Amino acid sequence: MRYVELTDYPSLLIIPVGRKFPEVRSIGHKMQRGLLSRLQHTVDGIIEEGHAIQAFFPDTNGTRLPVPIYRKEELYPHLIRPESFLWKKHSDQRGLPIEKESFYTVEYDTLSAEDLEAHVQRVMTDYAFAASLQERERDEWLESIRSAYSRHPFMELARTKQDIVQAVEFLNSSSLLGLLNSPEDVAFWRHRVEIVLRPYRSIPLHWRWDICGHEKELTLKAKEGILSCTCHECNYTIDYSPEEDRVTLPTEVNMEQARKRIATIEKQFNAMAEKTMDVVNAIRRLQDLKADLIPLAGMIERARDLEEQLGGRVASHPILSIYQSLKGCKLPDRYVEPDLMSLSLVHIPDISLLKTNLEGDDFQQRLEDHLSYLERKEQEYRPSPDDVMVEVKGYGLTRGMIEDIEGVPGWSDIPVHLLVQILKGEATSKIRRMGLNDTAIFAMLSSWPAKYITQAMIQWKKSGA
Numbered sequence: 001m002r003y004v005e006l007t008d009y010p011s012l013l014i015i016p017v018g019r020k021f022p023e024v025r026s027i028g029h030k031m032q033r034g035l036l037s038r039l040q041h042t043v044d045g046i047i048e049e050g051h052a053i054q055a056f057f058p059d060t061n062g063t064r065l066p067v068p069i070y071r072k073e074e075l076y077p078h079l080i081r082p083e084s085f086l087w088k089k090h091s092d093q094r095g096l097p098i099e100k101e102s103f104y105t106v107e108y109d110t111l112s113a114e115d116l117e118a119h120v121q122r123v124m125t126d127y128a129f130a131a132s133l134q135e136r137e138r139d140e141w142l143e144s145i146r147s148a149y150s151r152h153p154f155m156e157l158a159r160t161k162q163d164i165v166q167a168v169e170f171l172n173s174s175s176l177l178g179l180l181n182s183p184e185d186v187a188f189w190r191h192r193v194e195i196v197l198r199p200y201r202s203i204p205l206h207w208r209w210d211i212c213g214h215e216k217e218l219t220l221k222a223k224e225g226i227l228s229c230t231c232h233e234c235n236y237t238i239d240y241s242p243e244e245d246r247v248t249l250p251t252e253v254n255m256e257q258a259r260k261r262i263a264t265i266e267k268q269f270n271a272m273a274e275k276t277m278d279v280v281n282a283i284r285r286l287q288d289l290k291a292d293l294i295p296l297a298g299m300i301e302r303a304r305d306l307e308e309q310l311g312g313r314v315a316s317h318p319i320l321s322i323y324q325s326l327k328g329c330k331l332p333d334r335y336v337e338p339d340l341m342s343l344s345l346v347h348i349p350d351i352s353l354l355k356t357n358l359e360g361d362d363f364q365q366r367l368e369d370h371l372s373y374l375e376r377k378e379q380e381y382r383p384s385p386d387d388v389m390v391e392v393k394g395y396g397l398t399r400g401m402i403e404d405i406e407g408v409p410g411w412s413d414i415p416v417h418l419l420v421q422i423l424k425g426e427a428t429s430k431i432r433r434m435g436l437n438d439t440a441i442f443a444m445l446s447s448w449p450a451k452y453i454t455q456a457m458i459q460w461k462k463s464g465a
Contacts, residue, residue, distance in 0.1 A: 002092050003057060003066075009036050011043040011063060013053060015080060016095035018070040032075050035109055039067060042113075042120045052124065055131035056085040065120060066127075068096065068103070078103035079123050082130035083220060087138040122223070129222035133242065138218065145229050145240045146211040148247040153255050158200060159209040161262050165200050167344030168193055168265060175351050176343065179279045181272040189268050196261040199253045204234040212236075266340050273338035280338045282354040283346055287335060289356065290326045292363055293319070299367045306374040314377050317370045319363060325353055390459045392452045397460065401444060408439050416461070420453045 004014040043065045053064040068076035076098075084102040096102065106119055133141065149155060158165070171177055172193050177186055206212035212231050219228040221239070226248075230237040239248040273280065293300065300323050307316055330347035337343075348354065385400030405411055405419075414422070414436075421428060422436050425443025436442065445453050 002095070003060075004069075005060070006036075009040045011040050011065060012036060012067045013057065013060060013064040015066050015068050016070070017068040017076050017080075018095050018098050029074070032073070035075055036067070038113075038116065039065060039108075039120070042117050043124075046117060046121045046124060052127040052131040055134040056082075063124075065124065070095070070098070075109070076103070077107045077109050078105065079108055079119075080104075082127045083218075086130045086134060086220075126220055126222040129220055129225065133220075133227065141218065141227065141240075141242070142216060142229070144242075144245060145227070145238070145247065148240060148245055149211045149238060152247050152249065154199065154249065154253045154258065155209060157255065157258060157262075158203070162209060163341065164262060164266055165197065167340050168197065168269070170344050171269065171340065174347070176279070176346060176348065179351065179354075180269075180276045185272055189265065189272065192261075192265050192268065196258075196265050199251065199258065202251060203249075204231075204236045206231075206234050207236055269340045270338065273340075273343060277338060279354070280336060280343075283331070283336050283343075283348075286326065286329065286348070286353060286356065287331050289322070289358065290329070290331055293323050293326065296364055296367055297323075299364070299371060303367065303371050303374060306371070306378055310374065310377055310381060313381060314374065317367075319358065319367060319370075322353070322356055322358065325350055329353070390456045390463070392455045392459070395445075395448050395452050395456070397445075397456045401441075402460065404441050404444065408436075408441055416454065416457050419457055420450060423453050423457075424448070424450050 002016055004016070006012065006014060043063065053060055053066065057064075066080045068078070068080050070076050080096065081102055081104055084096060090096055104119075104123065108116060108119055111119060172190060177190075180186060200208075204212070206214065211229075212234055214231045214233045217230045217232065219230065220226075221228060224239075225243055226239045226241055228237055228239050237250060240246070241248070300320055303317065304320050304324075307314065307320070328349050330345065332342070332345040336346055385398060385403070387399045388396035389399055389402055390397040405423075408414075411419075418431070418436075422431060422439070422442055423445040425446040427437045427442075431437050431442075445456075448456075
């Protein structure tokens, strides 16, 4: 990075900014020289911050304040933030790019002597802090932040209680909750959940239970000795103290209180469940029913297919609809217990299933009887080639005729008027040239009046052929 040292201003380091700048030899403008003198005087009078600038400009010596200069050797009105140099390299052929985030917002040339001293003091403090960070690479600091975040007491608690937190979140929105105990108890538990889970919910999804993998912005808070780590994609910021190797969350939690509260809402839920064993027993009956029906899945699917083919001509067996509903349920293999973790494994979209009461135990025999009934009905309603699909003035177009027409290659691309001629048996030159006079459907409807064939074809096409 290019810089200029001016003999008259030994405490300043002139930094060209902007993509186009002149060769800096001197500052000729009286007002500009006066401003440099003010800065020089201010730097000499502030608290010594050490040789912070050497971390970024090793060839310099003494206490220095970077001062930006741009077009026509004019001083840029904002001082340069140390983040502009921290962990970065700039071309020697170009000035520092003028980007808003690279400069302080204060226009130092308008400040009083007192305010200028305070501002320069702050800038030098920032550089001193940045210099300490420059000793390690950015990725190394990010790893330290990640490690400290992982060690934060609340994050350790969150990882330990992750299963409970997820179970509470699931059951808090589950329709099962409304069946447990009285509405007053459920309402009270939900209110407690909102309080207890607030700190867990305040952490973005990608930060649970470790730092996210998105790009981070690191910002200095030199006065506090803090390095802020922000993920703009997650809209989340944590503060890291390099000196203490410790992370501070946006909202710190009373850890003793957090530990007690998460245990309390689990106990409260278990108490509600234990008082409502009829619900637990109903879930167990569903578990038994699902276990009984799973081995019969093949028969059930076959019966469903036949019922669908018959298109509502027969009544559906209740076992089939219950089995279909059970397929959408999440039920553990082991009997559920009246506690949070066990019931969090249950998902029943339709709570009315809990009232299911299939009489009898021999589901296989009942399904076999139903299948036999469906197969008889399927034979009875099985389509016949002689079924009339379209009728015009007493002339019937049968299923067999339609199948023959559909068997002709490219039949769907044949215009209706040409198809009518083929079916009527008119061997026009075009039909002979296309070889359609040799197909099975040529003259198939020769006994029909041509206009009836046309009407039949139009009706058939409209029916979705």
